[in-house]
Amino acid sequence: MSQTTPSKPLPDPSPETRPYWDGLAEGRLMLQRCADCGSLRHYPQPMCAACNSMATNWVEASGEATVHSWTVAYHPFHAAFRAELPYVLVTADLPEGVRLLAQLRDATAEALRPGLKLRIGFEANEAGLTLPVLRLTGA
Structure with a gap:
């Protein structure tokens, strides 16, 4: 089967x-x-x-962010995300006073530390929607 x-x-x-x-x-x-x-x-x-x-x-939003916390997903919350594992989810503080939860791109969890500067990026997915992602400021 x-x-x-x-x-x-x-x-x-x-x-x-x-x-x-x-x-x-x-x-x-x-x-x-x-x-x-x-x-x-x-x-x-x-x-x-x-x-x-x-x-x-x-x-x-300004497009700036700083790391608040993060986690590495090893198990998908939905079976359709299995091929993307593992991935890093970052909770980021925005200077506007709110938080954003998004996947980290172009870096691993080992590169992160609280307060690290990030920038917000944008990626279109296969369904035609654009989602926010986070990148290190130098990436």
């Missing part, structure tokens, strides 16, 4: 998250900002956690 690899689960962009996905496709990380209190949030959410407002606008 042959095993077939299932398709990767894909995000389903909604009208509320469309600016985020459109920004990624243009090579920009867009962050939601509460139109009432000014709080930034990432990932896109329908309501502000600070004031419960539903009013939103969008601002572009």
Whole structure:
């Protein structure tokens, strides 16, 4: 019996998250900002956690980041990611005050340390969506 690899689960962009996905496709990380209190949030959410407002606008992130923490994935959370193992997931602090979780590219976990400077990159996947990735500033 042959095993077939299932398709990767894909995000389903909604009208509320469309600016985020459109920004990624243009090579920009867009962050939601509460139109009432000014709080930034990432990932896109329908309501502000600070004031419960539903009013939103969008601002572009600087593209800079620093390592907060990381993990190496040796087991896929979904069978479609098995061929990519192992991969490094980095939680990065952005100067805007939010965090980004993304895969590390062009480096290994041994190169990381808390506070290390990173830059945000963008990669299109086989489904035509662009996702953020993280790279060392010199890579």
